[in-house]
Amino acid sequence: MTKYRKLNRTEIERLTAQECMADNWNQVHVAEGFSPAYIAHTRFSGEVYLGRFEQEIELPGGLRKHAGLRHVTLHNCTIGNNTLIENIPNYVANYQIGDYCYIQNVNLLLTEGESCFGNNTEVSVLNETGGREVPIYNRLSAQLAYIVAMYRHRPDLIGRLGQMIADYARSVKSTRGTIGNGVHIVNTGTIRNVCIGDACRIEGASRLDNGTINSCTEAPVYIGANVTAEDFIISSGACVSDGVVLSRCFIGQACHLTHLFSAHDSLFFSNCQGENGEACAIFAGPYTVTMHKSSLLIAGMFSFLNAGSGSNQSNHMYKLGPIHQGVVERGSKTTSDSYMLWPAKIGAFSLIMGRHVTHPDTSGMPFSYLIEHGNRSYLVPGANLKSVGTIRDAQKWPKRDRRTDPDKLDCINFNLLSPYTIQKMLQGIDTLQGLKQTSGETSECYSFQSTTIKNSSLEKGINLYTLAVHKFMGNSIIKRLEGTPFADLDDLHSRLQPTDPLGEGEWIDLAGLIIPKQAMQEEIERIVHQSDYTLEAAEAFFRTLHHRYYDMEWTWVCSKMQRWYGKSIDQLTPQDIIGIVRQWNEAVVSLDRMLYDDARKEFSMISRIGFGVDGSASQRDFDFEQVRGEFESDPFVKMVCRHIEEKTALGDELLERLNRLIDKTTDE
Template structure:
């Protein structure tokens, strides 16, 4: 064997004197500079490869530990350089262990038979009884899983995707496990058929069975105390700790599960957090967050979602069993003790308050409040647009991206406003106007999807939807014309002309990736026709769509600008642009002022209740000020005021640049 040699007779004698045994020492291979001095009381069997033991580990508290193998039973293993393997209660079997690993106080680590280490494992997501199962892999993205679980109306596509997964799983199958370089495995119980990536830290874990831990130097994984995991994949940069129990789960990049969280048949994609509560058959898209003991997420699809304490859903009505599912589109929130009876669909950036039983579909009324009153769902369209919480969430998501792995699985678009949400705003305008027309403007209430919309809520919703349309289309126009000097209307028209036709028509949100539906359909056709045959090729297509988002966005926005403002590509003038920008300025400032007023509510007298507990009103206000700060100096408030000035200046700059053009 290259780089290895047999043991010398003197080395065998030393090992025997140190209490080590092997039924056939000729099966032991060692590196050239191997010395047996630091191997004691160890039983070897099968073919063994040993590296050198030269370095010293510096442990917390000032302890030094020389590389060694002590008190262990090791079968059919390859062990790298400078490891500590000590106090193995049962045995380590069929593993390749990397350099600089520290393995101490473990029960058993083994691979039995040929295994795929969790790849190809079936997860019954959304429907516990099957039908939307996702077969997980190391390279699973939220976008691939979205298509694989929801596009069951294209059986040929699903069959091709399953074939791609099977190929990948078989390619990575082995009867030998790996523990990468620089791993720490201490005080651990049972590990079976688990592949462990480099720089992984596993401490105090109870049981790991049939899975992959895709740790690496740039994004280490930590598996902590009392964790039990069966049939799983944990992606780079994630942390699973504090008695978490997972079964048949995929954990995406930079996720954090802790404090006794339990999950089965669920997928968690980038930057999800789960603490205290439980999940069953959940598709948790990027940034799905749940922190509370009494919160259950079940049979639902979520993303950019924050679940309040006591949030709950039901996926059966005591008839045909748990076959129902729900979709809560990106950016939604649930308040404490909210409840939704599946099936139901909730539009993006909505807030769910109370208990809802009507199986409503508000997907085309984005930014809404769903409020329960007298067992009826009342919808307040668009009001979440003026909420300070909505804007704060949109700002914090990119700031809280904890992924450090340069090879990202999910391609996440953080934009609050996009062709995906604005197309729903346009549809919301159409719906509300249709309700006005059919029911009459004199009506005090309107019925939509088994929900109630009051007259005042409908009127306010239309006003806010128009404001946000002006804001988005104006944003796109100004961005397109920025930093360019123009001398004529013809030059403006040339700049406005899109560079591609891609982007026209409907857009979709594939759990974080916002893209034109036409391009996704084209990708799916290529998969069906076997033009694309690997996971890597599919992920590269997702990456391309993500990287070209703004180019495609402009194609869509320019078409809507022409329709909405009744201009044409051949005749638009500088004066038309100025009119649009003035409307944009007015809308942006008006929306920011609403957000400013909403933020101000949190500094009102009623919100100071409980502060200055033993004093008068003056002390109450002082206590509040020292804890929460002064309103005018609040960072978000200051940023909002600055945003108003910046947008006003941005609009004025463009107007000044083109106003002389005739």
Template sequence: MDEYRLLTNEEINILEENGCTAEDWTNINVADDFQPTYIKNVNFYGEIFMGVFEKNIEVSNGFVRHSGIRNATLRNAYIGDNCLIENIGNYINNYAIGEECCICNVCTMETTAEATYGEGNTISVLNEAGNGNVILFSGLTSNLAALMIRNADNRDFTAAIRGIVKDDIERRERDKSTVGNNVKIVNTTEITNTHVSDNCEINGARRISDCTLSAGPEDNVFIGSGVICENSIITDGSAVLNGANIANCFVGEASQITNGFTAESSLFFANSYMSNGEACAAFCGPFSSSHHKSTLLIGCMLSFYNAGSATNFSNHAYKMGPIHYGQLERGTKTASGSHLLLPANIGAFSVCLGKIANHPDTRALPFSYVISDGKDTFIVPGINISTVGLYRDIRKWPRRDVRIQSSRKSMINHDWLSPLTINEIIEGKKALESMKETAGEDTPFYTYNGCKISRNSLERGIRLYDMALKLFAGEVAAGYDLTAEGRTNGKGEWCDLAGMLLPKEEERNLVNAISNGFLRSMADVEMFMNNINDHYGEYLTAFTRDIIINQLGAEEITESCIEKIILQGNEAKKEWISEIRKDAEKEYSMGDVEHAVLEKFINQLEAEQ
């Protein structure tokens, strides 16, 4: 609707009879087909634009009401066609509102000249007291945020990526003060300097200030009762509900913050679920979850993570302030009552139990149990490979991705045995074998980075790591053509950008392309990252060829070599399934599960062989 006219004298008379007033009736602009019938008890200030009010709109499932404006004060407002706006306790000031919106029982909606709408704010993640290392904007993904954090000390990269983000924000073709089409805002106290995109709903919130609610075309954002959001971005099917309180946060891609959860300077990506507890300076990557009131996530980087009740991270290791932080690599869990004193780095798919105060670094011992009583810390290397918990976890995550296909921005690789974890397994296996050789086979406990490993645990860890290595190689050999020469840059180090697995060399290429100005826009960066992700299979093939030759003793990759690797992999898989079955039967023998549950699980295991 681009053309407007002034009110006729007859229309002004009708509006005044309906209880309306205007600071200046000549500042009221209306659509050609405007009818004043449904405008009652409205006070107009400044410049006003209004569309038509000729349709019913749905205010609740199956309940429709006629559009119109009643009991409201408007100043410098644009109202699209067929909106229902009523019972505005204070005023709507400097807002452009789209078509067929329902805005009822709201106290104040206002924008001011200095508004940022939460876009472009820089926050400090992990190091709570550090300089800002992540820029909040609607297009942020877990992968890009992880890249920002990993390369925060690279001045050229940081300057370049901030310039790209700034340009991306400025290029957005929308009025930042706009409420989009088909938006519902009801029973809400205050909305200040907030952009609300099409189809979003705010119902019962206390205050939404300096925020952007950015929904995908099929994936709306929902803000529920008692919520306070400040300086934050909420995107693509995410929800903030039930008294949650967030400030300086990003909540994206079907994530949910609910039941009084509080968060500050934190990131939540792709199917994360946070309830009751609190987070500060936390990076919660894909599938991070916390359900309990007594849980504090602070100064930590997580993904595919589950927090047990009363999990507590401490970033005040000494007296220099909250400067410490740590990483729990993908798939790690913390048991109920666990306390991790940062700095600490925990290897992938591990489980932390007890009060761990000696700042362990177990990245070279993935799939481990890390257990402490506040004094001695014990590691049980590789034990989680053989547990029912891991078996269930690696199958549940792909099924629990509830993101709409068109809104899947963060790239998530679900492989549990991948070049990332295999590199760690190889390093861990070498470390265990070296300890055994150096300290001897009769040593009751071995020492690793200040932690203790029992002799039995060390022996079992070597065996489990060897089994996992053969299982990985066998599965890749069965699924890919390893006999054909291809890329070589999958060899060597790999990294995890919060869900995206890639060779370290490709991360360096990406960082250099941004730093040197080769990538000039967010579209360029996304295309470069998508290209890396699309070639995962080729990198994986190059990595596996190298592993077969350098770790599994093959002289060259031939058809007969591949057959042998696949056979070894099949045997390793049988061993793995057998270990998991033993773990399930052990749990049954403790009286923790019913026999029918055990039987169903074993049938599922047998179907895998």
């Protein structure tokens, strides 16, 4: 802890000679080793504590400036060691500023009254008129926000969580703001009631009011030109720049908001990206991306979303106000100029094309196309399972995790196939078969949840869902037995036994975290009834469930064995598992072949239009190959071929071990 002393007479005389003044020199305290040499044209007011100014700061471009104070008024401030503050037109008041900071040309830096610095600000997500407010705080995760926003049927839970967040806000309430170590703030307007973490860079921002910037050395935050933000929290690794306007928003870790994007009453969690467009009252789970002008995301819940240009939704029917909401489950895409009239609910990994005004609920049909044709909404179940884009997305999300902070707030499960999506496919198969029985197999079209399904789409949907279930179930069994020696049938059954009590029943997606519903229900009871429950306990719960995912997934798979294969785990023979592995291999190869064929479309003659603009057909083809390469050498195509080979080899290895077990059992 730094020890301070009062200025001596010689130091006061030196400071006065350097055009410095103080309301009361006895209220200016300095650290041991302090020198007044680099303090000029400075006014001190209230209690001021100064560190040592003995080193130079190197700025971009190689310019070096010595730490110190020049042309600044300080009121009730603490300044760390080797910090440079200069050219402040107004003043700096009620701030504790760390070491090695550089603050220049900032109009006003002020903490006024008591402030929680954005903590406990209520954000009206989904319903603009209120009812789903999420109070934000520094460590808000997508999972906790989901519970607060969506579990309004449990007012006791919401009240308890709200109280804990309010208590946290009170714990950080202060009359003095903080600026961490190594912070750079230059050419910025007013900063009022804002706490700023280590290594943050603020360059050219217009106004920051009532917020916290949780920057850290491992994941610095950048706030750029012309940014205006009020009532906000910005998490580590985020970038907010180029005219962004925020009001009552939480910005998660490694989010990028740039190029005139505007948002109010919205939550953005890890790795979201917003450019050019607008967001209003949205819950943007991890990897929600909107990058185009004229795109509006409003009153919706999204995650892993890719919004096309001109995507739009409506939450107002001009009756009782903007009260409607929509849910677009994880991994969905909206095409250019798509439109949704809320309320609506769209299934996971769906593609939305055209205008849809009939309030569809396709949540029971994941991986589908929702297409407008003749003013009707047509559903194509399972079509996205054979889309190259879907697989590319699943591969790129983990690679595009820009979080470098070792303390990650959001738990994110990237799995394309999981109990969450497979349970919906099983329900989808039942539903589609039920539609056939009810309306007749010769019907040309079927009605489902305000959409129309063509007969051909229905049959293909059943086939695609069946392939996906075979792939997932087989994957799970092979993974369970991978690298595991088994001497006899008892060893085999022992390895197949579930090891986690949780997993059976329905699974839910908590904005990126996939867990059994039962686990969440049990935790809710703990939150409500345990008086010593804390926000830290909730964080620990989500992390623990995230780490237990594969064990719980296997428990779920075991619970579905009887339905899918007609036998329980204990009844499976080596011959049964061989049959399952062969079904799995056929499903994997079939789906990969569909992906292969879908990728080939990108190399068709139509795709070559616009190449070789002034040449012959041969020159066009050569120009195309120079830019796009040949089909067989495309990285994704090579990946699909390699995937088929690797999965086949993995299945063959298990088949070989099972056959050895069968031979051994036969010999005995």
